[in-house]
Amino acid sequence: MFFKNIITNFKKYSFLLQQLISRDFKVKYKRSILGVVWSLLYPLLTMAVLAIVFSNVFKFSTPGVNYLVYLMSGLVMFNYFTEASNLAMSSVVANFSLLNKIYIPKYIFPLSKCLFIGINFLLTLIPLYIVIFATGTGINVYHILLPFAFICLFMFTLGMGLILATVSVFLRDMFYIYGIITMIWTYLTPIMYDISLISTKLQPFLKLNPMYHYINFAREIILYNRNPQTFTWMVCVFSSSLILILGIIVFKKNQDKFIYYV
Amino acid sequence: MIKVNNVSMKFNLGVEKNFSLKQFFIDFFKAKKKEKSEFWALSDVSFEVKKGQVIGFVGNNGAGKSTLLKIIAGVMKPTKGNIEIYGNICPMIELGAGFDMDLTARENIYLNGAVLGYSKNFIKEKFDEIVNFSELKDFLDVPVRNFSSGMVARLAFSIATIVDPEILIVDEILSVGDLAFQQKSERKMKELINGGTTVLFVSHSVNQIKELCDKVVWLQKGKVFKIGNAEEICTEYEKKVLEK
Numbered sequence: 001m002f003f004k005n006i007i008t009n010f011k012k013y014s015f016l017l018q019q020l021i022s023r024d025f026k027v028k029y030k031r032s033i034l035g036v037v038w039s040l041l042y043p044l045l046t047m048a049v050l051a052i053v054f055s056n057v058f059k060f061s062t063p064g065v066n067y068l069v070y071l072m073s074g075l076v077m078f079n080y081f082t083e084a085s086n087l088a089m090s091s092v093v094a095n096f097s098l099l100n101k102i103y104i105p106k107y108i109f110p111l112s113k114c115l116f117i118g119i120n121f122l123l124t125l126i127p128l129y130i131v132i133f134a135t136g137t138g139i140n141v142y143h144i145l146l147p148f149a150f151i152c153l154f155m156f157t158l159g160m161g162l163i164l165a166t167v168s169v170f171l172r173d174m175f176y177i178y179g180i181i182t183m184i185w186t187y188l189t190p191i192m193y194d195i196s197l198i199s200t201k202l203q204p205f206l207k208l209n210p211m212y213h214y215i216n217f218a219r220e221i222i223l224y225n226r227n228p229q230t231f232t233w234m235v236c237v238f239s240s241s242l243i244l245i246l247g248i249i250v251f252k253k254n255q256d257k258f259i260y261y262v
Numbered sequence: 263m264i265k266v267n268n269v270s271m272k273f274n275l276g277v278e279k280n281f282s283l284k285q286f287f288i289d290f291f292k293a294k295k296k297e298k299s300e301f302w303a304l305s306d307v308s309f310e311v312k313k314g315q316v317i318g319f320v321g322n323n324g325a326g327k328s329t330l331l332k333i334i335a336g337v338m339k340p341t342k343g344n345i346e347i348y349g350n351i352c353p354m355i356e357l358g359a360g361f362d363m364d365l366t367a368r369e370n371i372y373l374n375g376a377v378l379g380y381s382k383n384f385i386k387e388k389f390d391e392i393v394n395f396s397e398l399k400d401f402l403d404v405p406v407r408n409f410s411s412g413m414v415a416r417l418a419f420s421i422a423t424i425v426d427p428e429i430l431i432v433d434e435i436l437s438v439g440d441l442a443f444q445q446k447s448e449r450k451m452k453e454l455i456n457g458g459t460t461v462l463f464v465s466h467s468v469n470q471i472k473e474l475c476d477k478v479v480w481l482q483k484g485k486v487f488k489i490g491n492a493e494e495i496c497t498e499y500e501k502k503v504l505e506k
Contacts (some may be wrong), residue, residue, distance in 0.1 A: 019372055023373055100332075
């Protein structure tokens with residue numbers, strides 16, 4: 001009964017979801033000359049800047065593997081997380097004028113943002129693969145496992161997005177606080193540096209960060225040509241499901257109160 | 263058919279200010295004070311609307327009419343009581359909710375239609391009808407940003423009134439655009455209301471309510487003051503208002 005409700009509800013609103021996503025796409029690229037090309041160019045340019053700064057100025061390197069691919073794989077995934085969770089956070093507040101007038105399931109806004117950036121993320125895989133081939137890293141059979149990491153990343157991001165959207169309704173300061181949190185988070189996640197550069201005492205703390213494991217999962221495959229360890233698989237499944245379930249519970253419990261905080 | 267059973271709605275006026283971190287900490291460290299600024303927008307409201315009936319709501323500002331409609335539309339959940347609804351609802355409460363100014367008129371028809379809960383096929387089917395009614399055929403691929411406010415209103419009205427719902431919620435008869443379109447839109451609204459659907463209708467024009475409704479609910483300070491025949495209640499309401 002419960003699940004049947006969800007499915008009929010979802011069917012009814014899937015067209016709206018699709019419209020919201022296509023709206024975001026149209027608006028994003030409408031008035032730029034290069035349009036969708038920016039989605040491909042932007043990660044490449046970010047990578048170039050960071051590579052110059054970190055490998056030349058700070059002399060970071062990743063022994064045995066290509067630093068550009070290392071950087072790019074982490075960047076693409078982490079950028080998905082920050083962009084999608086930020087948009088999802090503000091999506092409910094931004095659509096208050098709608099929610100105040102018409103009944104629309106509220107989860108549709110964070111979900112549409114995570115999917116919209118998700119499609120954008122798939123586009124950024126093109127520059128990632130360009131770098132993989134251009135640096136001579138090449139691909140292997142384990143690449144077919146990559147979607148698993150992406151799905152975990154999506155679930156984790158959606159869960160975080162739902163929690164952030166809920167909190168930001170009651171506490172508008174969250175927009176600023178989260179800006180700082182993502183900045184710290186970016187540096188605490190081994191994106192630009194290898195985790196082995198950190199002292200062994202601190203490493204376990206860095207590994208408490210689920211983002212590390214999703215990125216690590218992808219890097220094991222892309223850079224080290226191997227199937228990630230069972231432990232990595234487990235951490236990915238559990239952390240992403242846990243956060244998603246938590247997000248759904250938090251959002252569902254509070255969504256009826258949103259309307260009073262317009 | 264709609265059944266409203268003992269619906270009460272409480273607003274917590276004090277809580278609404280509790281927006282920022284600063285306030286949060288101030289409240290946190292202050293000795294807990296009981297929230298006194300409770301406000302009952304509706305208390306113990308019950309009535310029934312039969313299929314095909316046109317029911318009007320009268321009452322002065324703040325009587326709870328809009329809150330009641332919002333609860334029936336599903337936007338808010340009542341604090342107490344419940345509502346049974348049989349049939350699909352079209353809340354014609356706000357025109358153009360969900361328009362994106364950067365999109366063209368064509369794109370907005372689909373987006374706004376989806377927001378109002380129309381299906382893809384329904385919009386495709388009715389697309390020409392919407393365009394014809396709005397008289398905006400030549401501006402279909404122009405971003406709505408460049409429209410005049412009258413044109414936006416015309417487009418919004420045409421999208422909102424294309425439906426054939428079982429239950430229609432109307433907050434004021436809308437007449438938008440220039441004089442010619444105003445008359446056209448008013449006619450269209452009356453057509454919709456008289457078209458055999460169940461209608462919940464709020465208006466400040468007692469004459470319109472008299473003209474269109476079968477039954478009237480008179481709300482006063484969140485309570486049902488009287489329910490009954492449109493003609494009688496409206497006359498009494500008018501008398502009372504004029505007395506003051």
